């Protein structure tokens with residue numbers, strides 16, 4: 001089975017045994033390219049369906065169940081896995097009504113072992129680090145990449161090194177990196193600068209870089225689409241909606257969907273909608289400008305996981321948009337937090353960035369881009385416990401420039417039956433959306 005690294009701009013190929021993150025000829029991003037024709041048998045959805053519920057490694061993982069599409073030549077004993085994936089696909093009528101569509105599925109990637117989809121990319125990334133004989137791995141992170149990398153590095157017995165901003169890291173994420181024993185560097189720089197620093201340090205010190213510029217990360221993240229389509233019985237929805245930060249998922253989804261189409265697993269491509277926060281919207285601006293002149297922005301949003309002004313996977317995301325006839329939309333922090341409150345309020349919950357999927361769906365319906373009768377699949381990228389401060393701040397009405405529309409106010413009550421009874425009597429049945 002032959003796989004190689006290939007530049008997405010000049011098509012130059014490199015062996016996968018090289019720790020390379022950009023083309024040496026032109027600087028372009030690299031893809032992991034598999035020669036699926038070399039597989040012993042053609043790809044067949046029934047093989048993937050038979051593996052559902054597998055008890056043994058590697059097919060008990062929602063990434064490695066699709067190993068023929070993720071890393072066909074892999075020796076199973078090299079795999080570093082936490083049985084990631086296998087996340088639920090929820091059909092949520094109340095959230096659909098809020099977004100304005102008849103059918104809305106939400107794939108909850110916050111149900112991964114460390115609470116975000118990053119685990120799907122980290123199992124492939126750390127596996128590749130092991131294959132290459134690496135002892136140290138590093139990443140810059142707004143939080144979830146570091147939480148995930150710290151966990152997988154610990155599992156593999158490697159030193160994880162994480163570059164964090166010195167402000168606005170959600171507490172749940174910071175706690176994970178520390179707990180899992182990574183070397184935590186808190187640096188007085190924003191994500192985009194930390195990204196530059198970690199690339200420099202990794203290259204100079206021979207440390208394996210595990211941000212989503214690493215093409216093996218994206219191979220694992222393709223499985224979000226494989227698994228979602230499997231859960232839909234291989235029937236493609238009209239739309240896939242995903243928040244966009246560093247644009248790793250947006251890139252992985254396009255590649256995964258195209259590979260599924262080429263393998264005959266689906267018979268048409270859904271359209272991709274990438275949603276950015278208004279304060280961190282460089283792809284949105286670029287899309288609006290017809291992809292003529294890209295300009296990075298200084299990022300600011302409450303959705304810290306997508307607070308990124310200069311996304312490394314820009315060119316791959318543009319390719320995904322071209323392949324899928326995709327669109328880019330922006331939403332305000334107010335729209336993000338209100339959508340989050342609706343998702344939280346039905347008992348599912350997610351972190352702020354994830355709510356872009358629902359806020360973006362709503363806006364695209366209002367703009368007439370998504371039809372009410374279209375089938376929409378949104379991805380919830382992270383768990384509700386990741387960012388407790390944002391959630392509590394919203395419901396306490398303590399977030400600057402934001403007025404909660406779906407507030408669940410904490411009630412201060414005396415130690416008194418009469419007072420409790422009076423309040424519960426007054427309040428009646430719970431508010432419904």
Ligand SMILES: *Cc1c(COP(=O)(O)O)cnc(C)c1O
Pocket residue numbers: 116117118144145212243244245246247248249250305306351353354381382383
């Ligand atoms: C990393 C992350 C994102 C952004 O994903 P990209 O692939 O960088 O665009 C969105 N939401 C959550 C919760 C994340 O952890």
Ligand SMILES: [Zn+2]
Pocket residue numbers: 007008009010011012023024025026027028
């Ligand atoms: Zn090149």
